[in-house]
Amino acid sequence: xxxxxxxxVSREHVHRGASLGITQANHGKRSAVTRMGPGDGLxxxxxxxxxxxxxxxxxxxxxxxxxxxxxxQADEGDFQPxxxxxxYRADVVEVPIDDLRDELDLTSKPNWGIVLRRGxxxxxxxxxxxxxxxxxxx
Numbered sequence: 001x002x003x004x005x006x007x008x009v010s011r012e013h014v015h016r017g018a019s020l021g022i023t024q025a026n027h028g029k030r031s032a033v034t035r036m037g038p039g040d041g042l043x044x045x046x047x048x049x050x051x052x053x054x055x056x057x058x059x060x061x062x063x064x065x066x067x068x069x070x071x072x073q074a075d076e077g078d079f080q081p082x083x084x085x086x087x088y089r090a091d092v093v094e095v096p097i098d099d100l101r102d103e104l105d106l107t108s109k110p111n112w113g114i115v116l117r118r119g120x121x122x123x124x125x126x127x128x129x130x131x132x133x134x135x136x137x138x
Contacts, residue, residue, distance in 0.1 A: 004041040004128035006106070008116045010054070011046040014061045018088045023066075025120035028081020030071065032120045036084055038068035041128045043135075045097065045116065059096045060131050064088035092135040103130050 007025050009017070017023055023042060025032035036042070046061040048054050067085035074083050101107040105124045106115070115121060123131075 002039055002041065003037065004123040004125055005036055006043055006045055006121050006123045008045050008047065008119050010051045011049050011057050011061050013051065014044045014046055018062050021085055022083045023086045024081045024083045028079065030082040033071040033082045033084045036066045038066055040066040042066060042086060043128060043131050059094045060135060061094050062088055063092055063132060063135050093137060095134045100130055100134055
């Protein structure tokens, strides 16, 4: 069964991950990427330009599909994050979350922003479809 995921990541890291065709979540934790499966939808929400700095973005910044490959652990010296391969869509535009707030299950609950602090959260199929359509330009 297909699942849909929202990964909360700075825009800088989204662009790096998309250029490498990978995703990682929750600071590279294995449990995050093993929850995702081949064919699952993945959308990114970027609160800021940088991880702890930079201008606010508050937009959906990339979208793709988890590839049919096992998670692996990368070796970046002191940092060894778990990753998965992703096929990113190139034909999309960033969409501010405020443009979709009235349509999403995610933002229909009080204090919805607190949920985003979890990093990787499961999205409803409805929300994924709304975001996907908006990112394709309507």
